[in-house]
Amino acid sequence: MSESEKYRIKVTAVAEYVPGQSAPEEERYVFAYHITISNTGTIGAQLLSRHWVITDGAGKVQEVRGQGVIGEQPALAPGEQFSYSSGSVLETPVGTMQGSYQMLAADGHRFDAEIPAFVLAMPRVLH
DSSP, X not given: OOHHHHSOEEEEEEEEEOGGGOBGGGTBEEEEEEEEEEEOXXXXXXXXXXXXXXXXXXXXXXXXXXXXXXXXXXXXXXXOEEEEEEEEEESSSEEEXXXXXXXXETXXXXXXXXXXXXEEEOTTSOO
16 A cells, blocks of 8 residues: 555635625735545544645735644544634735645654645636
8 A cells, every 4th residue: 555545635625705804995805714624545644733825816925834723633534524614814805825734644654735725716806
């Protein structure tokens, strides 16, 4: 069995604009994002920390690092998944997020699970 088959985490994200918390006239655009983390590998793994790279439409980059997600460090057996929602505030109506989760496998191996880039966009801003 290859290493890549053992340590496989799939991350999917869906983002939405939150108009009730946004104030475009003050360059405040609030987005919610919903993440699902699935262990598609053959060994259990625990999410220890996160690293986000958030880029707004003007090219301004914010990096966010921290322990766990939403106060949790979920452990996922093979086939299990964990979902959560969080948010981000930008100064522009469009941006992107991407990053990685730092994982600890049941056998002690540490690895990163990539969070593919996804778009944060106010409705009708992108064509």
